[in-house]
Amino acid sequence: MFVQVAFPISSYQTFTYKVPEAFQKNIQVGMRVKTPFGRRVVMGIIVGVSKSTPFKGKTKSISDIVDTSPILSKHLWNVILWMSQYYLTPLGQVAKSVLPSSLSLKYKPPTKRMVEICTSTTKEDISSISSRAKAQKTVADMLFKSQKRILINTLNDFVSNPLDVCRKLEKSGFVQLSEIVSPPDVTGFTFDPVQKEIKFNKEQTETIDEITSAITKNIYQPFMLHGVTGSGKTEIYIEAARNAISAGKTVIILLPEISLTPQIAGRFRSVFGEEVALWHSKLTPSQRAWTWKEICTGTFKVVIGARSAIFAPLKKVGLIVIDEEQESSFKQEAPAPRYHARDVALVRGRYEKSAVVLASATPSLESYYNQILGKLSLLHLSKRFGGAKYPQTHIVDMIQDQEESGKYGMILSGLLQDKIEDRLRKSEQVILLQNRRGYSLVMRCGDCGEVVSCKHCNVSLTFHRSNKKLICHYCGYSPLGISESCNSCHSPNMKFFGTGTQRVEDILGETFPNARIERLDLDTTKSGTRITAVLQSFEKGEIDILLGTQMIAKGLDFGNATLVGIINADVGLHLPDFRAGERIFQLIYQASGRAGRGSKSGEVVIQTYNSQNPVIKKAAKLDLKAYYNILLNERKELNYPPFSWITKVVFTGQNQQSVEKYSFRIMQKLKGKFKGLDILGPAPCYFEKLRGNYRTQIVFKVSRELDPNGNKLHVFLEKNFFETQTNSNHIKMSVNVNPLSLL
Ligand code: ADP
Ligand code: ZN
Ligand code: ZN
Numbered sequence: 207m208f209v210q211v212a213f214p215i216s217s218y219q220t221f222t223y224k225v226p227e228a229f230q231k232n233i234q235v236g237m238r239v240k241t242p243f244g245r246r247v248v249m250g251i252i253v254g255v256s257k258s259t260p261f262k263g264k265t266k267s268i269s270d271i272v273d274t275s276p277i278l279s280k281h282l283w284n285v286i287l288w289m290s291q292y293y294l295t296p297l298g299q300v301a302k303s304v305l306p307s308s309l310s311l312k313y314k315p316p317t318k319r320m321v322e323i324c325t326s327t328t329k330e331d332i333s334s335i336s337s338r339a340k341a342q343k344t345v346a347d348m349l350f351k352s353q354k355r356i357l358i359n360t361l362n363d364f365v366s367n368p369l370d371v372c373r374k375l376e377k378s379g380f381v382q383l384s385e386i387v388s389p390p391d392v393t394g395f396t397f398d399p400v401q402k403e404i405k406f407n408k409e410q411t412e413t414i415d416e417i418t419s420a421i422t423k424n425i426y427q428p429f430m431l432h433g434v435t436g437s438g439k440t441e442i443y444i445e446a447a448r449n450a451i452s453a454g455k456t457v458i459i460l461l462p463e464i465s466l467t468p469q470i471a472g473r474f475r476s477v478f479g480e481e482v483a484l485w486h487s488k489l490t491p492s493q494r495a496w497t498w499k500e501i502c503t504g505t506f507k508v509v510i511g512a513r514s515a516i517f518a519p520l521k522k523v524g525l526i527v528i529d530e531e532q533e534s535s536f537k538q539e540a541p542a543p544r545y546h547a548r549d550v551a552l553v554r555g556r557y558e559k560s561a562v563v564l565a566s567a568t569p570s571l572e573s574y575y576n577q578i579l580g581k582l583s584l585l586h587l588s589k590r591f592g593g594a595k596y597p598q599t600h601i602v603d604m605i606q607d608q609e610e611s612g613k614y615g616m617i618l619s620g621l622l623q624d625k626i627e628d629r630l631r632k633s634e635q636v637i638l639l640q641n642r643r644g645y646s647l648v649m650r651c652g653d654c655g656e657v658v659s660c661k662h663c664n665v666s667l668t669f670h671r672s673n674k675k676l677i678c679h680y681c682g683y684s685p686l687g688i689s690e691s692c693n694s695c696h697s698p699n700m701k702f703f704g705t706g707t708q709r710v711e712d713i714l715g716e717t718f719p720n721a722r723i724e725r726l727d728l729d730t731t732k733s734g735t736r737i738t739a740v741l742q743s744f745e746k747g748e749i750d751i752l753l754g755t756q757m758i759a760k761g762l763d764f765g766n767a768t769l770v771g772i773i774n775a776d777v778g779l780h781l782p783d784f785r786a787g788e789r790i791f792q793l794i795y796q797a798s799g800r801a802g803r804g805s806k807s808g809e810v811v812i813q814t815y816n817s818q819n820p821v822i823k824k825a826a827k828l829d830l831k832a833y834y835n836i837l838l839n840e841r842k843e844l845n846y847p848p849f850s851w852i853t854k855v856v857f858t859g860q861n862q863q864s865v866e867k868y869s870f871r872i873m874q875k876l877k878g879k880f881k882g883l884d885i886l887g888p889a890p891c892y893f894e895k896l897r898g899n900y901r902t903q904i905v906f907k908v909s910r911e912l913d914p915n916g917n918k919l920h921v922f923l924e925k926n927f928f929e930t931q932t933n934s935n936h937i938k939m940s941v942n943v944n945p946l947s948l949l
Contacts, residue, residue, distance in 0.1 A: 207224070207225040207230050207233065207255065207256075207257060208222050208223065208224055208225065208255070208256050208257070208258065208259045208265065209222070209223050209225055209233060209239070209252045209254065209255050209256075209268065210222055210252070210253050210254035210255075210256070211223055211239060211241055211250035211251065211252055211253065211268075212250055212251055212253050212297055212298055212301055213243065213248060213249075213250040213251075213298050219297075220253055220254070220297070221241075221243075221250070222259050222261055222265055223239075223241050223265060223266055223267060223268045224265045224266065224267040224268070225267070225268060226267050226268070229268065229271055232271060232274070233252065233255055233271070234252070234255070234275070234276050235252050235253060235254060235255060235276060235278075235280060235283065236251070236252065236276025236277055236278035236279060236280070236282075236283065237251070237252050237271060237272065237273045237275070237276050237277065238250065238251050238252075238271075238272035238273050238277060239251075239252055239268045239269075239270065239271050239272060240268065240269045240270040240271075240272060241266070241268045241269060242266050242269060247269055249272060251277075251278065251301060251305070253283055275502060275503065276502065277305065277498065277499070277502055277519060278304075278305070278519055279519055279520075279521055281523075281554065281557040281558050282304070282517060282519055282554075284557050285517070285550060285553055285554050285557065286300050286301055286304055288553050289304075289543050289545055289550065290543070292549075292920075292943065293542065293543040293544055293545055293941075293943050294923060294924060294927055294941045294943065295542040295543040295544075299541075299542060299543065300543050303514075303538075303541070303542075303543060304514075304517045305498075306491070306494040306495055306498050307491065312492065312495075313490075313492035313493055313495060313496035314496075315387050315388060315389060315390060315493075315496060316387075316388055317385040317386060317387055317388065318357055318358075318359070318385065318386055318388045319357070319358045319359075319369065319372075319383060319384075319385055320355045320356065320357060320358065320383070320384045320385065320386055321345075321349065321355070321356060321358050321361075321372045321381050321382070321383050321384075322349060322353075322354065322355040322356070322381065322382055322384075323346070323349040323350050323353060323380065323381055323382075324379065324380060324381060324382050326379075327346075327350065327379075327380045327381070329350070331346075331380055332346045332347060332350055332380070335378075335380075339374070341365040341366070341371045342371055342374055342375055344364055344365055345361060345364070345365060345368065345371050345372065345375060345381075346375055346380055346381065348361075348364065349381060355384070358372055358383075386480060387480075389480070389482075389483055389484065389497065389500075389506075390484070390489050390490075390493035390496070390497060404441055404445075406438075406441070406445070407438075407591070409437075409586075409587050409588065409589065410437075410438050410441070410442060410587065410591075413431065413433075413442055413585045413587060414442055414445050414446055414449070416429070416583070416585060417429065417442075417446045417449075417525070417561050417563060417585070418446060418449040418450075420560075420561035421446070421449060421450050421453055421455060421524040421525055421560065421561050422449075422453050424559050425559055426555050426556045426558075426559050426560065426561075426562070427561050427562070427583065428552055428555065428561075428562045428564070428581070428582050428583070429561065429562065429563045429564065429582060429583050429584070429585050430564050430565075430569060430573050430574070430576070430577040430582040430583070430584055430585065431563050431564065431565035431566075431585040431587070432565075432566065432567070432569055432574075432577075432584065432585070432586050432587070433565065433566075433567060433585075433586070433587030433588075434567050434587060434588065434589070434590060434596075434799070435567045435590070435795075435796065435798075435799025435800075435803075436590040436591060436594055436763070436799060436803045437567075437587035437588070437589060437590055437591055438587065438591040439529070439565050439567075439587065440470055440473060440529075440763075441591075442587075443459060443527045443529070443563070443565070444473065444474065444477055446525055446527075446561070446563070447459070447474075447478070447508055447525060447527075448477070448478075450524035450525040450561075451478075451481070451507050451508070453524060454522065455522050455523065455524025455525065455560070456506075456507050456508065456509075456520040456521065456522055456523050456524060457507065457508045457509070457520075457523070457524065457525045457526075457527075458508075458509050458510075458511075458515060458516060458518055458520065458523060458525070458526045458527070458551075459474065459508065459509070459510045459511075459515075459526075459527045459529065460511065460512070460513065460515055460516060460526070460527065460528045460529060460536065460547055460551065461510065461511070461512060461529050461530070462512070462529070462530045462533035462535045462536065463486075463487075463512055463535050463757070468737065468738045468741060469741065469762060469763060470510075470529070471484055471510055474508065474510055478507065478508050481505075481506055481507040481508055482506065482507075482508045482509075482510060483497050483500065483501060483505075483506040483508070483509045483510070483511075483518075484497075484509075484510055484511060485497060485509055485510070485511030485512070485514065485515040485518060486511050486512045486515075487512060498519065501518055501519050501520055502519045504521065506520070507520075512535065513535060513536050513537075513538060513547040514547075516547045516550050516551050516554060517550075522558070523554070523555075523558040523560045524558075524560050524561065525560055525561050525562075525563070526551045526554065526555050526560055526561070526562045526563070527562075527563045527565060528547065528548050528551055528562075528563070528564050528565065529565050529566075530565070530566050530796075531548050531564040531565060531566050531569065531570060531573060532566050532568055532569055532570035532573070532788075532792055534789075534946050534947075536548050537946045539942070539946075540940075542940065542941075544940075544941075544942045544943065544945070546944060546946075548564060548570075548573075549944070551564075563585075564582065567795065567796060567799060568791070568792040568795050568796060568830065570788075571785075571788055571834065571837055571838070571841065571847075571848060572847060572848045574834055575838065575848040576848070590803075594802065594803055594804065594805070595802060595807050595808075596798075596802070596828060597770070597798055597801040597802045597807070597808035597809055597810045598807070598808070598809050598810070599798060599809070599810040599811075599812060599826045599827070599828065600621060600809070600810065600811050600812065600826075601812050601814060601817050601822065601823075601826045602619040602621050602622065602811060602812065602813045602814070602817075603814065603815075603817040604616075604619065604813050604814060604815050605653075605655060605815055605817075606817075607619050607620065607621075617710055617713050617773060618713065618714075618717060618773075619811070619813055621811055622771045622773075622811045622813060623717065625769055625771070625809060625811055626718065626721075626751065626769065626771070627718070628769075629750075629768060629769045630718065630720075630721055630750055633747075634766055634767070634768040634769070634806065635744065635747070635749070635750060635751070635752070635764065635766050635767040635768065635769075636750060636751045636752070636767065636768075636769045636770075636771065637751075637752050637754075637758060637762075637764075637767050637769070637770045637771070637797070637800050637801070638710070638714075638751060638752070638753045638754070638770075638771045638772075638773060639754065639755070639756070639758065639759055639770065639771070639772045639773060639793075639797045640710045640753060640754070640755065640773045640774070641755055641756050641759075641772075641774070641777045641778060641793060648666045648667070648668060648669065648702070648780045649667070649669060649676060649688065649689070649700055649701070649702055650700070650701060650702075650780070650815075651692035651694065651695060651697055651699060651700055651701075652697070652699035652700065652701050653692065653695055653697040653699050654692060654694050654695040654697065655815045655816050655818075656692055656693060656694040656695065657780045658676060658685075658689055658693070658700075660678035660681065660683050660782075661683070662678065662681050662683055666780040666781070666782050667683075667684075667685070667782065668782050668892065669702060674688070675688075676688060677889070677890060678782065678889070681886055681887065681889060682887060682888065682889035682890070688700075710753060710773055711723065711725050711753055714751060714753065718750075718751070721750040721751050722748065722749050722750045722751070723749070723750065723751045723752075723753060724740050724743075724744070724749045724751075724752055724753070725753045725754060726740055726752065726753070726754035726755070726757060726758055740752070741762070744764060744767075745764055747766060752767075756793055758797075758800075759793055759796045759797040759800070762800055763803055764800070764803065764804075765803055765804025765805070765806070766804065766806070767800055767801060767802075767803070767808070768801060768802055768806050768807070768808045768809065769801060769808065769809050769810075769811070770797050770798055770800050770801040770808070770809075770810045770811070771810075771811045771813070772794060772797055772810070772811065772812045772813060773813055774813060774814070774815075775790065775794055775812045775813060775814040775816075775822055775825075776790075776814055776815050776816050776819075776822075778790055778793075779816060779819065779821065779822075781949065782892070782948075782949065783947045783948055783949050784841070784844065784846045784948065785946065785947060787821045787837065788837060790821050790822075790825070791821050791824065791825045791830075791833055794812060794822070794825035794826070795825055795828060795830065797810070798810040798825075798828060810826075812825070812826050820833070820836055821833065824836070845884070845907065845909050847944070848910070849909060849910055849911075850884075850907050850908060850909045850910060851907070851908055851910065851913060851916040851919050851944070852905055852906065852907045852944065852945065852948075853905070853906045853919065853923055853941060853942065853943050853944070853945070854903055854904070854905050854906075854941075854942040854945040854948060855872075855903065855904050855905075855906070855927065855939055855940070855941050855942070856891060856901055856902070856903045856939070856940045856942070857869040857872075857888070857901065857902045857903070857904075857937050857938070857939055858899045858900070858901050858937065858938045858939075858940070859899060859900060859936055859937040859938065860898065860899060860900070860936070861900070862900040864937065865900045865901070865902055865937055866888070866900075866902055868937050869887070869888035869902040869903075869904055870888055872888075872904065873885055873887065873888055873904055876906075876922075876926060879922060880918060880922060881912065882908050882909060882912035882913065882918075883906065883907075883908055883919070883922070884906070884907040884908060884909075885904060885905070885906060885907075886904065886905040886906075886907060887902070887903055887904040887905055888902040888903065888904050889902065889903060890902055890903075891903050891949075892949035893949075903948075905948060906919060906922075906923065920943075923941065923943075927939060927941050
């Protein structure tokens with residue numbers, strides 16, 4: 207008997223080993239083994255088992271088996287193979303990024319003590335408890351009424367030292383104590399006791415039925431669930447998951463960043479309890495290892511997590527949901543494999559024969575287009591649940607507002623300030639979005655708002671401090687000198703603009719000294735528990751104004767938040783990226799979706815310096831269809847995805863000249879290699895110097911018309927970039943297939 211073994215190293219090969227008699231009975235694909243490799247003994251993973259080997263030479267034997275059962279499933283292994291090929295990344299490197307690095311670490315999860323009433327206990331038994339044992343009586347009474355197993359801790363609110371009380375009751379034979387393992391969690395929302403009564407409307411029922419039918423029929427079916435904010439998408443995932451579990455299947459739910467969405471995790475936990483595993487970046491290595499192994503043994507039926515949860519080693523996956531599928535956090539940018547969890551989900555779904563649901567109120571343009579092409583079946587939820595109304599939106603033209611008020615550089619417009627005051631008076635809550643992703647400097651006209659753009663690419667030029675030039679990051683174009691006047695209105699009032707507004711919190715504090723204000727952004731949310739704490743206290747009404755970056759723009763469901771303010775809708779609008787507009791639209795639309803989700807109606811104030819910009823205008827009208835049509839036309843005209851395939855190759859090295867020369871040579875060498883291949887660059891990267899390294903990039907592009915499945919481009923890239931990650935010039939190349947951004 208022989209096995210093929212892959213190692214977590216940068217190698218595309220697998221290696222064949224002999225299996226000694228003693229191990230043969232237990233060998234399975236997906237187990238780790240120790241094997242001699244060169245002069246060392248290293249750990250690898252079995253990727254194939256065979257009776258014979260085509261190799262003529264001497265094969266070595268494995269030294270030991272590490273696992274007692276596979277830590278990977280066959281389907282998952284196929285996914286890894288696909289990823290290696292598709293993302294042009296060595297197999298070992300893909301396996302390494304899929305498997306937790308710490309699988310051998312030991313971890314003992316904490317346990318929680320539970321109590322429940324014995325089935326034999328009667329009402330009379332409880333009345334027989336002596337009236338002097340008041341605490342015992344109280345507890346027994348509660349347990350008898352609920353007839354459920356509950357956490358002993360939760361009795362703390364009713365009696366002191368509940369464990370002691372329960373032990374006494376156990377002695378009398380009235381209750382039963384037990385322990386449950388509590389899986390690692392950072393959301394702090396475990397066992398959220400709020401149980402809602404759910405009654406699905408017609409649209410919702412039809413949606414659930416379609417998904418369920420794919421699950422029970424055991425077929426691969428990809429869906430796009432396009433449901434407006436507040437239409438009940440989360441309730442639908444829960445119900446579909448319930449149906450998958452009843453059909454003996456398992457479920458993966460991907461959230462954009464799970465530590466930011468404790469609410470959803472909490473809703474799942476409250477329904478599926480101990481069968482849910484959370485998989486996210488805040489788990490410690492040993493918690494990760496434990497969770498992984500427990501998933502392998504079948505302890506969990508549902509895995510909720512961020513991007514990498516798509517690799518959860520569940521068996522019989524019946525349903526995969528990608529919530530907010532347009533989010534960029536689903537794409538791994540570094541290190542390789544630079545995969546998109548949505549694409550991996552579709553591939554895994556194909557192997558597992560499961561329903562794959564790409565869900566959003568604002569789908570990515572790709573999915574939107576794929577649905578038009580019929581590659582995804584559409585599930586549409588057109589209404590907010592329970593007749594909650596869409597918010598009323600207002601655009602504030604900041605240029606005009608400043609002129610009228612004379613307050614240049616102001617952050618809060620008069621309108622937004624008035625509306626905040628109004629909510630504070632009415633004890634309603636406010637969510638303020640301050641998207642700080644404005645690290646870029648662009649040049650803008652102070653009068654008409656026009657931004658200096660590339661004449662070839664129609665994206666804004668970015669200012670480079672090092673050589674004081676405006677440069678296009680797509681094609682490398684740089685105008686001679688910096689324009690002194692506006693191209694559009696000829697005003698000389700040109701200004702650099704774009705740094706994030708850190709001052710908003712201070713200004714809010716000064717303007718509303720009595721308001722309770724909290725800020726959530728990357729700097730304040732290093733720990734997952736703080737996010738939960740802030741969101742929970744917002745839910746309880748202990749915070750009046752919640753200020754945050756895009757992380758608060760989606761997924762949250764607070765009935766008393768009736769005003770959403772977007773401090774600066776333009777941040778990111780002029781990023782030199784073809785997806786900039788799409789992102790801004792989605793952000794504004796999603797943020798607006800946080801207002802007026804309950805019975806009270808909501809309002810949104812959008813502050814902008816570009817009030818005539820089609821993105822802002824359509825977003826303010828929540829007119830998705832109109833804007834997506836504009837986008838589709840624009841992308842088609844400029845031949846960007848979804849009308850083309852693109853791959854970005856980044857060159858990095860310590861010597862600026864050799865990086866530039868080398869990337870130029872590559873471009874020269876590959877130019878015109880096949881018909882329809884478009885090569886953009888080389889151009890300096892958006893971050894042209896990172897950690898002492900100079901960076902340039904080349905973008906390869908081919909239209910779908912000429913290359914319907916992207917195969918031509920793929921084969922071309924494979925030939926030229928697969929084996930050559932580093933070369934003699936000490937220049938590193940990294941390949942990014944389907945990059946989300948060309949920055
Ligand atoms: P989405 O994920 O589409 O934004 P949610 O699933 O968060 O929407 O639903 C919005 C609100 O409406 C939630 O509070 C949810 O519990 C409630 N809701 C949705 N559908 C139902 C239903 N069928 N019965 C009761 N409540 C519902
Ligand atoms: Zn102008
Ligand atoms: Zn250009």
